[in-house]
Amino acid sequence: MSTIIGSSSRHSRGLHRTCTAAVSFVRKSHLKHWAAFRLVCRRALFTVLALESSADDTCAAVVTSSRQILSNVVVKQHDLHEGFGGIHPTVAIEAHQRNMPGAVRRALENAKLTMQDIDGIAFTRGPGIGGCLSVGSNAAKCLAAALNKPLIGVHHMQAHALTPLLTAPADRxxxxxxxxxxxxxxxxxxxxxxxxxxxxxxxxxxxxxxxxxxxxxxxxxxxxxxxxxxxxxxxxxxxxxxxxxxxxxxxxxxxxxxxxxxxxxxxxxxxxxxxxxxxxxxxxxxxxxxxxxxxxxxxxxxxxxxxxxxxxxxxxxxxxxxxxxxxxxxxxxxxxxxxxxxxxxxxxxxxxxxxxxxxxCTDNAVMIGWAAMHRFTSGDYDDYSIDLRAKWDISTISDANSCASRA
CATH class of the missing domain: 3.30.420.40 (ATPase, nucleotide binding domain)
Structure with a gap:
């Protein structure tokens, strides 16, 4: 099942295209120049592809720094787990492996973008079921490393908490x-x-x-x-x-x-x-x-x-x-x-x-992309070797981010 919320305006899409050539040049030179480029191109959108697979929903979404949700794909697994009376980890992992490629493909298609248009990739680092987290983590790391994109791992519950900062009306x-x-x-x-x-x-x-x-x-x-x-x-x-x-x-x-x-x-x-x-x-x-x-x-x-x-x-x-x-x-x-x-x-x-x-309210990748946005736009991102945290105290987010960020 997939849901699409919102769409990009013609004006904001134009802003995004304006920097495409410059983005390619900067990325070819070195990823560390990314933060400097963002300062030059501050008014352009920052577009994030986000992945979530902490439990039994396979999720991918595209979100922008202007609080736009360009796509939101959620693939449920209820029919696979009902007979077990709860989430069966092995079944969930195998389903994530089957569903993640298609979820990413649909998220990009629904957003009417390609990976060339994506500025950064976010994923759920934890907490969650270790094997399930690894599916989204591996997909995000491979995409980011192969395409030279910035990467950020997000705390699942932090993302839930920050969702209203994306979805609430500007005055509320x-x-x-x-x-x-x-x-x-x-x-x-x-x-x-x-x-x-x-x-x-x-x-x-x-x-x-x-x-x-x-x-x-x-x-x-x-x-x-x-x-x-x-x-x-x-x-x-x-x-x-x-x-x-x-x-x-x-x-x-x-x-x-x-x-x-x-x-x-x-x-x-x-x-x-x-x-x-x-x-x-x-x-x-x-x-x-x-x-x-x-x-x-x-x-x-x-x-x-x-x-x-x-x-x-x-x-x-x-x-x-x-x-x-x-x-x-x-x-x-x-x-x-x-x-x-x-x-x-x-x-x-x-x-x-x-x-x-x-x-x-339920698990989704929109919240993951948005929770990472403030770090992306400030040039604070994680190394491609960042580890998972199946158990992760939410009060230690700042310390964990500091350890995982690039020098």
């Missing part, structure tokens, strides 16, 4: 410092973002992520993944119009008063409830459990977000924006609950709640 772009809630199948993080590369971890999960909990409960309730995955299937299931829905009570929020998430206990509560139930569940009973789970999952996020804001306020830090991103950010029920929680916390001064477009 989040201002630093802002809170960012990163919620996906691999992460549940509450962060204070003070710059594009500086993130302080306020809370994380000691066990499983909120996204993984959604996936496991969807499986426990026997839901089909559909085309959007198990988490989205559970959200859709909660909206079913059922005449008779029993009262199954509510599930508590763990670690009250502590800045920490725990979703394995919520998933286990559903598991224990089902184990103690006699006979098969009616559809109404399954809907009731799905709704109770979704409510408890949202309540935990809201309570920890509010607690994080309170703790920051004690330090005289009062962010005016909350950015929510990652696959779970596409859940519309959760969006409504978070808005209500912020209104209760700050009724007099509105805290803006910012989400990427739904199609950019």
């Amino acid at each position: 772009i989040p201002e630093f410092p802002f809170i960012t809630l990163l919620i996906s199948g691999g992460h549940t993080l509450l962060l204070l973002a003070t710059s594009q590369t500086s993130f302080d971890v306020l809370a994380t999960t000691a066990d499983e992520s909120v996204g993984r909990s959604f996936d496991k409960v969807a499986r426990l309730l026997g839901l089909s993944w559909g085309t959007r995955g198990p988490g989205a299937a559970l959200e859709d299931f909660c909206r079913r119009d059922i005449a008779s829905v029993p009262d199954v009570g509510s599930f508590p929020v763990p670690m009250a008063g502590k800045l920490a998430f725990s979703y394995s206990c919520l998933h286990s509560s559903i598991e224990r409830y089902l184990a103690g139930t006699q006979g098969p569940l009616t559809e109404g009973h399954r809907v009731a459990l799905a709704r109770a789970f979704q409510d408890a999952a949202a309540r935990q996020l809201c309570e920890k977000l509010t607690l994080g804001l309170e703790r920051l306020s004690l330090r005289n830090i009062n962010p005016r924006h909350v950015v929510v991103s990652g696959g779970v950010a596409s859940n519309l029920f959760l969006r409504t609950r978070l808005r209500a929680a912020l209104d209760v916390y700050s009724p007099d001064v509105r805290i803006e709640l910012v989400f990427p477009p739904l199609e950019l």
